[in-house]
Amino acid sequence: MIFKERGLLLVLSGPSGVGKGTVCRALREDEDNNLHYSVSCTTRKPREGEIDGVHYFFKTRDEFEHMIENNQLLEHAEFVGNYYGTPVDWVNKILDEGKDVILEIEVQGAMQVKEHFPEAVFLFLAPPSLQELRNRLIGRGTESEEVIKQRLLVAKEEIEMMDAYDYVVTNDEIHKACDRIQAIVTAEHCSRERVASLYKKAMEVK
Amino acid sequence: MIFKERGLLLVLSGPSGVGKGTVCRALREDEDNNLHYSVSCTTRKPREGEIDGVHYFFKTRDEFEHMIENNQLLEHAEFVGNYYGTPVDWVNKILDEGKDVILEIEVQGAMQVKEHFPEAVFLFLAPPSLQELRNRLIGRGTESEEVIKQRLLVAKEEIEMMDAYDYVVTNDEIHKACDRIQAIVTAEHCSRERVASLYKKAMEVK
Numbered sequence: 001m002i003f004k005e006r007g008l009l010l011v012l013s014g015p016s017g018v019g020k021g022t023v024c025r026a027l028r029e030d031e032d033n034n035l036h037y038s039v040s041c042t043t044r045k046p047r048e049g050e051i052d053g054v055h056y057f058f059k060t061r062d063e064f065e066h067m068i069e070n071n072q073l074l075e076h077a078e079f080v081g082n083y084y085g086t087p088v089d090w091v092n093k094i095l096d097e098g099k100d101v102i103l104e105i106e107v108q109g110a111m112q113v114k115e116h117f118p119e120a121v122f123l124f125l126a127p128p129s130l131q132e133l134r135n136r137l138i139g140r141g142t143e144s145e146e147v148i149k150q151r152l153l154v155a156k157e158e159i160e161m162m163d164a165y166d167y168v169v170t171n172d173e174i175h176k177a178c179d180r181i182q183a184i185v186t187a188e189h190c191s192r193e194r195v196a197s198l199y200k201k202a203m204e205v206k
Numbered sequence: 207m208i209f210k211e212r213g214l215l216l217v218l219s220g221p222s223g224v225g226k227g228t229v230c231r232a233l234r235e236d237e238d239n240n241l242h243y244s245v246s247c248t249t250r251k252p253r254e255g256e257i258d259g260v261h262y263f264f265k266t267r268d269e270f271e272h273m274i275e276n277n278q279l280l281e282h283a284e285f286v287g288n289y290y291g292t293p294v295d296w297v298n299k300i301l302d303e304g305k306d307v308i309l310e311i312e313v314q315g316a317m318q319v320k321e322h323f324p325e326a327v328f329l330f331l332a333p334p335s336l337q338e339l340r341n342r343l344i345g346r347g348t349e350s351e352e353v354i355k356q357r358l359l360v361a362k363e364e365i366e367m368m369d370a371y372d373y374v375v376t377n378d379e380i381h382k383a384c385d386r387i388q389a390i391v392t393a394e395h396c397s398r399e400r401v402a403s404l405y406k407k408a409m410e411v412k
Contacts, residue, residue: 155405165398183388190375195376
């Protein structure tokens with residue numbers, strides 16, 4: 001069934017502390033969506049109750065390094081002496097089943113995914129402080145010059161980070177951020193490139 | 207307030223008979239959205255109860271032709287001896303108020319809007335027959351060769367039409383089509399170009 005609609009790979013990232021994990025958990029708990037969650041590979045030892053292929057794919061250091069060399073990871077990072085990474089085969093398998101996959105990762109990881117998988121949809125989760133700062137800058141400012149200056153430095157970095165993303169989702173309230181993400185998934189499934197290419201492929205059969 | 211978020215112009219079009227009017231009416235009746243409906247100019251005489259500026263902007267033929275010459279219409283067409291068109295000033299005024307505007311027009315009109323207002327979001331409403339045809343072509347076909355051939359001709363034209371649009375919304379069920387359109391509006395408000403440029407403008411204040 002080569003004409004079946006392939007799932008979307010969504011990459012949810014953003015500055016540390018913005019609440020990526022919380023938003024991702026909320027999406028996972030909502031049974032109304034068709035989102036599947038990435039299972040990572042790791043060289044860390046399994047903890048009590050952790051199942052290989054469910055919580056993680058557990059790998060030896062040699063196996064993991066072999067995967068890196070053979071481009072079998074969408075992204076990877078080392079964290080307190082252990083490797084963590086996203087296996088490309090697993091992601092492709094789920095996408096081929098027509099399911100959407102969501103990957104929650106740090107900014108550096110997201111940029112690695114962009115290199116290996118540019119057709120993914122990149123979502124930048126933005127802190128509400130950015131929105132507040134914006135409102136304050138364009139409204140009547142009540143903060144001191146010094147406070148505003150400091151915030152502007154952080155904000156400028158965050159805004160520069162956005163450039164590599166397709167969407168910016170403000171995490172003002174978790175349920176609102178989740179609704180926006182689900183709307184983006186629906187919209188992306190309606191994108192003309194996607195729908196028209198499916199029709200064109202079907203027409204070629206005749 | 208130059209940094210206020212400007213509304214989106216949505217152009218809903220598609221082959222004749224696909225149900226553009228019905229979908230647009232359903233969106234209009236739903237009070238949950240922020241969509242505003244375009245008021246057209248026309249040279250047709252007002253009917254009983256029709257109010258200038260509410261149902262139409264009523265114009266003389268001279269006034270209308272003057273608007274065409276001065277590029278004051280996003281699109282226009284002549285229909286049984288009367289002109290109909292969308293006044294660009296009115297649309298810009300509503301967008302500047304931060305409201306989204308939806309315009310329901312024929313394919314030719316949509317292409318005129320694209321010329322005058324390329325930043326609009328173009329939605330192609332697709333007949334469910336296209337989806338059914340696709341399923342039949344890739345599944346087990348039960349129709350005769352002749353029927354399939356005839357449908358393919360129509361489908362090819364429809365698929366070619368799609369090329370100028372940003373999204374394809376299948377009108378399988380009215381409420382589903384409306385949900386998809388609302389999701390597209392939400393997603394477009396999260397587009398990185400849009401959000402990042404608003405932040406960048408706000409930062410320039412300092």
